[in-house]
Amino acid sequence: MNFFDQKEPPRREARLNACIACGGTLDKLANRKMSCCLPDGERSFTQNSICLLLPALGMMNSIPNSVVLMHGAIGCGSSSHGGNAGVRSGNTHRWGVVKDASWISTALSEPDVIGGGEEKLAGAIREIDERYNPQIIFVVGSCVPGIIGDDIDGVAQQLQPEIKAHILPVHCEGFKTKIWATAYDAVYHAIGRAFLQDPAEESQAGQSERPAVNLMNVSSMGRVDEIELERLLNALGFDVNVFPVFARPDQMTAITKARLSVSTCPTHDDYLLQYLEEKYGIPYVLRHMPIGIENTGLWLRDIAAHFGKAQQAEELIAAEEQELTAALTEFRSLFAGKKAFVSAGEFRALSTAILLAELGFEVVAVRSFHHDEFADSEYEKLIRVTAKEIPLNIANCQPFEEANLLRRIKPDIFLGHMNGNATAAKSGVATHVIYNVGLQYIGYKGVYELARRLYRQLQNPVFNRKLSEWTRLPYRSKWYEQDPFSYIRQAEVE
Known part of the structure; x- marks a missing residue:
């Protein structure tokens, strides 16, 4: 079925049988023995989560000559302030200009919730088109309009004939899914459904003959x-x-x-x-x-x-690997036997864990933000280069489980997402960000640059050790005696 015929994409829970709650060991998930693969795994206690609006805004705010119109409460979209540094640096690196993201909110009030916000949305679209003259207006439906039934697609369709910009409705109602990666589907759905339809023929003059x-x-x-x-x-x-x-x-x-x-x-x-x-x-x-x-x-x-x-390709790979192997020699003696804990989105966590094993680290734990079928091969690769029984946690940012695992495992280095390393740092573990748009991680140069940064980090890990002496995590000592996955409720495996 072509999902693009629908107004919004399906939830990943339904489309991919994705899940966000699982705890056990690497070999069980790789062999599909874990009840994480069943749809009803969840926690009886959840400390926090990720709303799909966050990664969706990261995509939309980057599009040049566009405006993101948040239809909802004023707080929705506020993360754009923090993500604006990435937009500014991205524009600078690509175009040589410093440009901020453009986002606006309909700021729905209590009367709007009671009476409906479609009229306010229509007025905002007209004003944006007149004031900013963008090529694209992303109309983002958040939780409130989703609950009260505002039809953002209907408003966009009705207004499009009089609006110069392309109006792209994006459904980011956070209550509809717990799989934050659905955000990528939501933005892709809007672009494919409302913008890529019947693309204009482009001149062939001056186009490269290379594929x-x-x-x-x-x-x-x-x-x-x-x-x-x-x-x-x-x-x-x-x-x-x-x-x-x-x-x-x-x-x-x-x-x-x-x-x-x-x-x-x-x-x-x-x-x-x-x-x-x-x-x-x-x-x-x-x-x-x-x-x-x-x-x-x-x-x-x-x-x-x-x-x-x-x-x-073989000639290119051989030349790159030969040069990289020589460049990594100076780092390997320090990395040998060092224990690493990796936490990130599933594919990034697993591929980075494999990279760490290639550098000589002992991978001792992996946490993925969710699980679906696409990462099956990566689990098999990781098993080839590390111990099968290492802890594996499927968790959409549950720091209480992470703190428990850190206390048990005592890694030398923790690699986590931006703003996701505080628990490890306060536990006295050296940390490194697993993703930062200003740093290099990808390809052969990414291997070297990550190794170089980890080498410097591990040569002087004193800061986090000192930090742990003057800070404490908000968990009782009794929690560290429990199974870190004791709050995960999973269906029985037949």
Whole structure:
């Protein structure tokens, strides 16, 4: 079924049988023995969560010449203030200009909730179109309009004939799903359904004769990582369309004319790539995340195989790996035997854990924010390079479980998302951010740059040790004696 015929994408719980609650060991999940794979796994106590609005805003705020209109309470979208640094740096790195994200709220009040907010939404769209003259207006439905039944699609359809900008309704009602990765589907759904339809014919004059590939980036890597992947793909003779972050609206239709679409993270991209193949006949590669030595090579081989360039790819990979192996020599003696705990979105956590094992670390625990079918092969890869019985936690940011695991495992280094390292730091563990748009992580250069940063971090880990002496976590000592997964409720495996 073509989901793009519907107003909004399905929940990932339904489409992919995804889950957010599981605890056990790596080998059980890799062999599909864990009840995480059943739909009714959940916690009897939840400390916090992630709303799908957060990653969706990271994508939408990056689009040049667009305005994000938050239809809902004033607080919805406030995270755009914190994410604006990434927008400014992204614009600077790509276009040489400092430009902020443009987002506005309808700021629904109690009378709006009672009487409906569609009239207020229509007025905001007209004002944005007149005042800012954007190419795209993202109309984002948050929880409140979803509850009271405001029809953002109906308002967009009614107003589109009089509005110069393309109006793209995006459904981000947080109460509808607990899988935050549904955000990527929501934004892709809006772009594919309301913007890529019937793309205008572009002139062939001046176009490159080299085959073009779509390189998907939903803000999971910064410009430095894009440059690394472009370097490798250019070396194989391909032109590259980076999509959707920081893609100019007037150039977006170029993706419908590419020869191949390439995912940089299967968790993010399957929804749109299947649509591009169905609608425009563009095949896709949806395996591996090019983080680490093995995964970068596998990623390049899949792309090259599609164009019959296997030999050229092998020569490139051999040259890159030879140079990288020599460059990593100075770091390996320090890394040998050091224990690492990795926490991130599923594919990033697993691919980074594999990379750490390649560098000589002992991976002692992994936490993924959710689980779905696309990461099955990554679990199998990780088992080949680490102990099968290491703790595996599927958790959408549950720091109480993390604190318990940290106390038991006592890792030397913890790699977590931005703003997600505080628990480990207060526990006295050296920390490193697993994702920052200003730092390099992807491809062969990413391996070296991450190794270099970890080397410096581990040479002087005193700061977090001192921090732990003067801070404490808000958990009783009794909690650390319990099973870290004791609050996870799972169905019985038959």
